[in-house]
Each structure stands twice: as C-alpha cells, then as structure tokens.
Amino acid sequence: MRKLLLATVFAFAAASANAAVITDLGLDPTSAGGAFSHSLGNSIVGFDDQYLFQLDHPMTLTIASVTNVFAQPSDFIASFQGAVFQVGNPAPFLGPVLASSPCPGIPAPCQGFAGSAILPAGNYFLDIQGVAGGTSGYGGNLATFAVPGPIVGAGLPGLLGLLGYGGWFWRRRKSA
Numbered sequence: 001m002r003k004l005l006l007a008t009v010f011a012f013a014a015a016s017a018n019a020a021v022i023t024d025l026g027l028d029p030t031s032a033g034g035a036f037s038h039s040l041g042n043s044i045v046g047f048d049d050q051y052l053f054q055l056d057h058p059m060t061l062t063i064a065s066v067t068n069v070f071a072q073p074s075d076f077i078a079s080f081q082g083a084v085f086q087v088g089n090p091a092p093f094l095g096p097v098l099a100s101s102p103c104p105g106i107p108a109p110c111q112g113f114a115g116s117a118i119l120p121a122g123n124y125f126l127d128i129q130g131v132a133g134g135t136s137g138y139g140g141n142l143a144t145f146a147v148p149g150p151i152v153g154a155g156l157p158g159l160l161g162l163l164g165y166g167g168w169f170w171r172r173r174k175s176a
Helices: 002-016 155-175
Strands: 020-027 035-039 045-055 059-069 078-086 092-098 110-119 122-132 137-146
Touching: 020 035, 035 045, 045 137, 059 078, 059 092, 059 122, 078 110, 092 110, 110 137, 122 137
Parallel strands: 020 045
Antiparallel strands: 035 137, 045 122, 059 110, 059 137, 078 092, 078 122
C-alpha cells in the first residue's frame, strides 16, 4: 500500500512539470473567488490542470467539490483525481483524492471529490488530473478560512475553576 501511495505522489509530481495553469485564484480565496471550471473539449485527452492560490497566514482550505456531471457515458473522466501542493514541495498537503461516482445528492450521473486541510502561509496549487472523453468538463469551488487561534486567558480560569471544584468536592467528602 505504501508503494502504491508513493507511486501516486511521484506520478503527480512528474505530471505537474507538464501541467497547464488554468487560473490564479489569488490571495486567501473565499467561496466567491474560489470558483473554477474547465471544459475539456471533444477528444480523448489526458489533462493536468493547476489552480494557483496564496495564503498570507495559516488557513483552513476546504474544497467543497470538484464535479463532472455527464449526460453521455463518453463524458466520464477516467482517473479523475486532485491534490493540493505547496509550490516547490513534491509532497501533497491534501490528496491525491480519487473521484467517486455517483455523487451524493446529485441525481444525474456524475463523479467528484472534496476535502479539507489546514495549510501554513505560502504559495499553493490545486492539481486536477484525468483522461477526458467526449465533451467532458468539470467545475468546483475552494475556499479558505482563518484558523481560530487560542483565546488568551481562557485556560487559566478553567483550570482555577476545576481546582476549586475539586477542593470543594474533597472537603465535602472528608466532612461526610
């Protein structure tokens, strides 16, 4: 299993050298700015698409969905998968995730994937690969959200309250 995972990671890294950058989603993309789609055309072709984005502080990345809804069986995308990489790092932060079919909640024939991860500040890309047939295409959405930090002072009052309750319980038990 480990060899299979490593082979998939290296296949993604090797294919990324020949990838087509589709668009730059910008700094800290929100759900409104993180929408993307790509029509793959009328031929059987392998593709490797990248969507760039930057984070200026640690963020939670959520890929709500990457979906191919197809009317004809020829529009199925073989080996449809995605992963998130930091620029310059061959190991993915998320994935690779292989698309599943059918999609939950969508009555039409479709395939898709989703995922989430916490990423440090830096430059990233969503890498989507597959072998398209017919008139296939896909669309999706990714969004980033600030990672909640610790609330200053929240630990000390809770600790003091727990110690006070423990002392009260111990004294009560001792007097009984």
